[in-house]
Amino acid sequence: MSNWHKVCLLEEIPVRGSRVVPHAEGSIAVFRTADDAVFALRDACPHKGGPLSQGIVHGHRVTCPLHGWNLELSSGEAAAPDIGCTRRYPARVEDGVVLLEL
Amino acid sequence: MKKQKLVVVGNGMAGIRTVEELLKLAPDLYEITVFGAEPHPNYNRILLSPVLAGEMTLADIVLNDRAWYADNGITLHTGKKVTRIDRIKRKVIADDGDGAPLEAAYDRLLLATGSLPFMLPVPGNDLSGVIAYRDIADTEAMIAAAASHRHAVVIGAGLLGLEAANGLRLRGMDVTVVHISDWIMERQLDQTAADMLQASLEAKGLKFLLAKQTEMLLAASSGRVGAVRFKDGSEIPADLVVMAAGIRPSTALAESAGLHCQRGIVVSDTLQTFDPRIYAVGECAAHRGTAYGLVAPLFEQAKVCANHLAQMGIGRYQGSVTSTKLKVTGVDVFSAGNFTGGDGTEDIVLHDRNGGIYKRLVIEKDRLVGAVLYGDTGDGGWYFQLLKEGRDVSAMRDHLMFGDAFANNHVGDTGHAGQSKAAAMADEAEVCGCNGVCKGTIVKAIREQGLFSLEEVRKHTKASSSCGSCTGLVEQILASTLGGAYQVSDRTTKPVCGCTELNHGEVREAIRSQKLLSLGAVFDALAWRTPDGCATCRPALNYYLISTWPHEAEDDPQSRFINERAHANIQKDGTYSVVPRMWGGLTTPDELRRIADVAEKYHVPTVKVTGGQRIDLLGIRKEDLPAVWKDLGMPSGHAYGKSIRTVKTCVGTEHCRFGTQQSMAMGVELEKMLFGMWSPHKVKLAVSGCPRNCAESGIKDIGVIGVDSGWELYVAGNGGIKTEVAQFLCKVTTREEVLEYSAAFLQIYREEGWYLERTVHFVQRVGLDYVKQKVVEDANNRHALQQRLLYALQGIADPWLERTQGEVPPRLSAEFTPLPVPVETVEFATGGRHEQLA
Numbered sequence: 019m020s021n022w023h024k025v026c027l028l029e030e031i032p033v034r035g036s037r038v039v040p041h042a043e044g045s046i047a048v049f050r051t052a053d054d055a056v057f058a059l060r061d062a063c064p065h066k067g068g069p070l071s072q073g074i075v076h077g078h079r080v081t082c083p084l085h086g087w088n089l090e091l092s093s094g095e096a097a098a099p100d101i102g103c104t105r106r107y108p109a110r111v112e113d114g115v116v117l118l119e120l
Numbered sequence: 121m122k123k124q125k126l127v128v129v130g131n132g133m134a135g136i137r138t139v140e141e142l143l144k145l146a147p148d149l150y151e152i153t154v155f156g157a158e159p160h161p162n163y164n165r166i167l168l169s170p171v172l173a174g175e176m177t178l179a180d181i182v183l184n185d186r187a188w189y190a191d192n193g194i195t196l197h198t199g200k201k202v203t204r205i206d207r208i209k210r211k212v213i214a215d216d217g218d219g220a221p222l223e224a225a226y227d228r229l230l231l232a233t234g235s236l237p238f239m240l241p242v243p244g245n246d247l248s249g250v251i252a253y254r255d256i257a258d259t260e261a262m263i264a265a266a267a268s269h270r271h272a273v274v275i276g277a278g279l280l281g282l283e284a285a286n287g288l289r290l291r292g293m294d295v296t297v298v299h300i301s302d303w304i305m306e307r308q309l310d311q312t313a314a315d316m317l318q319a320s321l322e323a324k325g326l327k328f329l330l331a332k333q334t335e336m337l338l339a340a341s342s343g344r345v346g347a348v349r350f351k352d353g354s355e356i357p358a359d360l361v362v363m364a365a366g367i368r369p370s371t372a373l374a375e376s377a378g379l380h381c382q383r384g385i386v387v388s389d390t391l392q393t394f395d396p397r398i399y400a401v402g403e404c405a406a407h408r409g410t411a412y413g414l415v416a417p418l419f420e421q422a423k424v425c426a427n428h429l430a431q432m433g434i435g436r437y438q439g440s441v442t443s444t445k446l447k448v449t450g451v452d453v454f455s456a457g458n459f460t461g462g463d464g465t466e467d468i469v470l471h472d473r474n475g476g477i478y479k480r481l482v483i484e485k486d487r488l489v490g491a492v493l494y495g496d497t498g499d500g501g502w503y504f505q506l507l508k509e510g511r512d513v514s515a516m517r518d519h520l521m522f523g524d525a526f527a528n529n530h531v532g533d534t535g536h537a538g539q540s541k542a543a544a545m546a547d548e549a550e551v552c553g554c555n556g557v558c559k560g561t562i563v564k565a566i567r568e569q570g571l572f573s574l575e576e577v578r579k580h581t582k583a584s585s586s587c588g589s590c591t592g593l594v595e596q597i598l599a600s601t602l603g604g605a606y607q608v609s610d611r612t613t614k615p616v617c618g619c620t621e622l623n624h625g626e627v628r629e630a631i632r633s634q635k636l637l638s639l640g641a642v643f644d645a646l647a648w649r650t651p652d653g654c655a656t657c658r659p660a661l662n663y664y665l666i667s668t669w670p671h672e673a674e675d676d677p678q679s680r681f682i683n684e685r686a687h688a689n690i691q692k693d694g695t696y697s698v699v700p701r702m703w704g705g706l707t708t709p710d711e712l713r714r715i716a717d718v719a720e721k722y723h724v725p726t727v728k729v730t731g732g733q734r735i736d737l738l739g740i741r742k743e744d745l746p747a748v749w750k751d752l753g754m755p756s757g758h759a760y761g762k763s764i765r766t767v768k769t770c771v772g773t774e775h776c777r778f779g780t781q782q783s784m785a786m787g788v789e790l791e792k793m794l795f796g797m798w799s800p801h802k803v804k805l806a807v808s809g810c811p812r813n814c815a816e817s818g819i820k821d822i823g824v825i826g827v828d829s830g831w832e833l834y835v836a837g838n839g840g841i842k843t844e845v846a847q848f849l850c851k852v853t854t855r856e857e858v859l860e861y862s863a864a865f866l867q868i869y870r871e872e873g874w875y876l877e878r879t880v881h882f883v884q885r886v887g888l889d890y891v892k893q894k895v896v897e898d899a900n901n902r903h904a905l906q907q908r909l910l911y912a913l914q915g916i917a918d919p920w921l922e923r924t925q926g927e928v929p930p931r932l933s934a935e936f937t938p939l940p941v942p943v944e945t946v947e948f949a950t951g952g953r954h955e956q957l958a
Contacts, residue, residue: 023942030934034652034678038938045938052652069694072682074655081655083682083690085586088655099580118942 025109025116028054036071036080039118046107047071048116049091051078056116057091058109064089064102123151126429127212127226129202129373131156133165134402134418135232136184141426143192144618145649149430152194153224155214158255159199161186164570166415166602168259169448172287176567178256183570197222205229205377207395228397228429231374231385235367235403235413240275244337249345250361253284262362266291269359273297273348275334277304279444281364285326286448288360296327296356298334298348300365308444308455312471313478313494320451320476329356337361369404369411384411389436391425401425407439414442419572419607427621434621443504445497445599452543452600454500457490457507458482465489470521479521486514498541499523501599501606524592532589532841542596551593554586559597566601573607574598589841617656619649624660624874631664637673638665653679660875663762663798667870670912677935683760685935687919688745696745697738699759700752701795704769704787704807705733711754718751732766732804734759746936749920755795756920762876765804767791768816772809772826781826783809786858790824793859794866796916797909800873800882803866818846821869821879822862827851831858835865835891836883844880847888850896864895864905871908 031037031050038061039046045061047070055078061071068084078091088097094106108119126142128135131154139152156162162184170176189196200214200222212229214222237252239245249269251261265272266288274285277299289295297304303314318328333351337358340346349355369384380386380394384406391399391407401421403413412418417440427435443456461467465484470477475495481503482490487510491503502524506513513520535553539545547560565571565581577594578585584594598606615621622630627646636642642661643653653661658679665673677685688696700715715735719727726738734757740748749756759765767790770776772783787807797803806815807824817823819839823846825832830853837846849865852858868891873882883891895902922928923936 025942026939030939032678032934037934040938040941048939066692067694068692069690072686072690072694074658074681075678076652076654076658077650079654084692086655120942 022117022119025118028056028111028114028116031056031116034075036073036075038069038071041120045069045071046118047080048109048118049075049080051075051091054111056109056111058107058118059089059091059094060105060107062104063087064096064104065100070104124149124227125225126150126152126228126230127224128152128154128230128232129212130230130232130234130402130404131158131160131162131196131198132232132234132402133162133183133415134234134422135230136162137419137422138230138232138401138425138429139192139194140184141423142429145426145430145432147192150228152192153226154189154194154196155200155202155212155224156196156198157201158257160256161189161196161198163256165255167567168253168256169283169287170567172259172262172284173290174287178259180568202373205373205398207377207398210397226397228399230425230429231393231398231400231404232402233370233373233404235411236370237363238366238368239363240334240365242334242336244339244345245363247337247339247345247361248343249359250337250363252363253280254367262288262360263291265360266293270294271296271357272360272362273356273358274362274364275299275348276364276366277301277328277330278307278364278366279305279446281362282321282446283448284362284364286321286324288362289325293360294327295325296329296358298329298332298350300331300333302331304328304330305446305453308459309453309494310460310480310492313453313455313480313492316473316476316478316494317446317451317453321448324450367403367413369406371404374400374404382406383409389424389438390428390433391421391437392428399425399429407437410439412440412442414444415572416440416607417442432621441504441508443500445500445602452493452495452497454493454497454503455491456500456504457488458484459490459492461490468517468521481520483513483517486512486517488513488520496543497600498543498596501595504599532587532591533843534841535587535589536593539593542593543600545593551597552581552583552586552590554589555582557581557583562594562597563601566598572598572602587841616660617654619653619657620646622646627661628664628668628872628874631661631668635669636665637669639674639676639679659762663800663875666798667912671914684762686742686745687756687760687923688740688742689760691738693739695739695741697736697759698740698745698748698752699730699734699736699757700754701757701791702734702754703791704767704784706769706784706788707735714752714754718748721751722748730759730766732759733768734766743936743938746923746933750924752920754920755918758796762799762801763803764791764794764797764799765802767794767805767807768820769807770809770812770814772807776809778812779809779826780828781809781831783807783815783824783826786824786826786831786855787815789855790859790862793863793910793913795913796918797866797870797913799866799870800875801878803869803879805862819843820846822846822865824858824862829853833858833861833865836880836888838878838880847883849888849892860902860906861895863909864902865891867905867909868894870912871905 034052036047036049046058047061049057061069063082065087068082070080072083073080079088081088087100094104096102110117164181164183167181202212202214204213211223211225237254251258272288272293272295274281274297277297285295285297303311304318335349335351337345338347345361347355348358371381371385374385375381385400385404387400387405387407393400402418421437424435424437446453461482465482468481470479477495480492488506545559549559551559562583571577584591613623662676662679666675683689688698724737728736730736767787769784769787773779803821805822806817806820808815808817809826817825819837823834832851833849834846835849838844869879869882
């Protein structure tokens with residue numbers, strides 16, 4: 019049984035942008051890519067904890083604003099040659115509503 | 121769609137590099153099969169010498185292990201020599217001596233068969249103990265011979281021969297180098313350098329026999345080689361003979377398939393042979409009559425060939441300028457280009473015989489065309505770059521000999537303990553002070569990970585990837601570790617990023633000439649490889665769009681770095697800093713009171729005075745920013761942007777007893793004119809009221825200094841990573857002229873500068889003379905530049921005021937508001953839709 023939460027409307031997240039969802043375990047960054055896919059990652063880069071929500075979104079990746087690590091939105095994995103991973107939360111859009119599994 | 125089949129014959133550096141480049145461009149286009157005659161995966165052939173010398177092991181020099189082939193879906197056949205190409209049926213046939221021949225069909229075929237060592241045609245050249253120096257098997261044979269035999273003779277004193285001789289000596293053999301010419305390495309060195317090199321190798325224990333021709337190799341009673349006899353009748357003992365008298369392109373396979381060969385497999389500028397389905401790269405290929413035997417040209421060929429294989433067809437190979445460096449530890453030799461000179465050339469020579477240093481630079485028509493360095497090769501990479509770029513060196517001629525550090529230092533002032541020569545640094549010495557990377561770590565990464573360029577070292581080690589102060593040192597380390605294989609990144613032609621082949625200049629020009637007005641239009645018109653760019657190209661493109669087509673092009677906030685989107689400066693903990701504008705560094709009691717109130721109300725942990733005469737409030741939460749701005753009631757200080765930052769002023773005649781001009785008023789006026797100006801990088805100005813220059817105008821992008829008779833203007837100074845003193849542009853008389861000239865200089869920088877290029881680097885690239893011509897000498901052009909800047913700045917709003925007054929669309933102000941904590945749980949029917957949400 020999934021525990022999905024309604025977050026916001028898709029249109030409330032800028033294209034190639036993100037919004038921050040406060041959460042007890044640490045903020046979650048919800049991203050919207052150019053192809054209107056949504057992804058959610060813990061809002062902390064595995065490198066030095068930079069807020070990924072503030073990064074530039076390109077393709078299905080985000081670049082951390084602090085030191086430029088690139089993270090795969092679908093997995094939270096850092097792109098080579100950097101090594102690290104941040105927590106990923108399942109996210110999807112239904113009827114224009116962004117849902118997050120917590 | 122069914123994949124096309126690409127077959128690669130040759131599993132060496134050229135062939136696999138081409139495959140790597142191809143995978144970067146078109147990972148799914150081909151089903152790839154690789155044949156290698158050696159039983160090993162691809163290894164770094166240039167590092168066989170350190171292996172022979174006992175400085176590295178075979179495992180260290182593998183470039184792509186078998187897992188790499190598997191991961192990329194490449195079928196690898198090692199120990200299989202391709203013996204025939206059937207061009208009609210489009211297949212190759214390989215034979216491993218036993219079992220059925222192996223066949224592979226191709227749509228495209230890449231020949232990278234390399235070269236064969238030239239074995240002197242003398243009697244006895246087939247005796248046991250006579251080998252060439254080419255591959256792992258030869259290296260292993262030499263190591264084995266060194267363990268059980270005493271006398272080694274190396275025939276040929278070229279690069280390879282000397283490295284072989286040195287390795288055998290280090291393994292305990294008594295080594296004699298035999299050479300047909302009058303001095304060693306005559307293809308790479310002039311006689312002076314060669315004699316110095318020979319003396320130093322003799323001091324290490326090598327023996328030389330010059331101007332000697334081998335007549336035959338004599339067998340010992342064991343049947344193994346025992347001696348070498350020369351044409352003059354003399355003989356020397358030899359238990360091991362290494363033939364290093366040159367290489368020949370390996371063309372037998374191509375010739376048997378009827379491909380045109382002439383000193384190599386003849387290829388076009390797209391690396392295609394006379395059969396357009398068949399390509400050739402590397403030592404086997406003859407391009408415009410030249411077959412290259414060094415690594416750097418092979419890599420350039422690989423890039424072009426991959427581009428063509430990927431069906432992009434925009435690459436052209438036009439030949440390479442090569443450089444060589446001897447890999448013998450403790451001996452530094454470098455040469456490049458035409459080092460012997462000749463008609464129409466002139467030499468600059470430094471020769472310190474006792475100090476063991478010799479440098480000869482050959483110049484033709486104000487351009488460096490050749491260089492030989494002995495003893496101190498630290499600047500080899502720099503000379504090679506000058507030579508490749510064909511840059512006019514007349515301006516730096518008087519200090520050219522003293523190298524990069526004197527002429528044009530890339531090494532910053534700080535962060536590496538004042539070192540400017542990597543060769544003199546110990547392995548434990550810190551090269552990159554930002555990321556704490558030592559020299560030894562960089563050398564190890566270059567060797568073990570097979571890195572060949574600055575970008576690769578930056579990615580893998582992080583050295584030079586932050587402030588860039590140590591870039592010059594890292595380049596020196598690359599050059600000394602790799603020698604001729606070092607791929608000098610050409611700053612002027614480097615592509616913007618991995619999304620395109622185009623460089624900054626080409627992209628700017630296309631945006632202008634094709635009147636591109638949005639990122640989407642740029643991606644389409646210039647065939648970007650990625651659907652929406654990357655974090656490197658998007659901010660650059662966005663700047664080019666809005667600076668080229670002000671009021672017309674779309675400004676995309678999502679393509680700006682967070683600081684320019686949030687209009688504040690992000691800090692390490694994700695909070696922001698806020699710097700309100702204080703025109704010319706002037707403020708009032710009322711402003712100070714408001715700043716104090718804000719600091720208390722929002723619990724600002726740190727309040728600091730900046731270097732640009734402003735007050736910085738640090739540690740503000742993003743969601744508080746709009747309220748902070750509203751309470752401050754001051755305009756944005758733009759301390760976060762690639763934009764006009766500050767105009768710093770001294771007191772001037774308003775109060776100062778030495779002042780000659782009203783520097784504060786001038787500063788305020790300049791700052792108001794430039795408010796809201798975006799630029800390739802940050803821009804800082806200063807105005808001083810007299811030559812005492814208390815505002816430090818000498819290290820600013822534009823420095824204005826008042827004198828009794830007017831104003832002196834200085835440009836392209838810099839006070840950061842590397843202190844650069846601003847250069848005198850001109851002297852003017854009136855306030856209006858200060859505004860006009862400053863605007864014109866900044867506008868030419870805005871129009872022609874590359875993104876993230878400071879004014880100092882822009883002026884270094886285009887030359888101060890060019891800037892003077894456009895800004896000082898041509899009054900009409902100056903006026904036009906000023907008008908274009910003023911037009912671009914027309915109606916520019918204060919971003920803080922806009923956001924506090926709700927004048928921006930909600931999608932932009934949403935930037936500052938976190939979403940509510942999600943509480944609503946949505947129940948799901950089995951695999952089905954959620955219930956009422958809205």
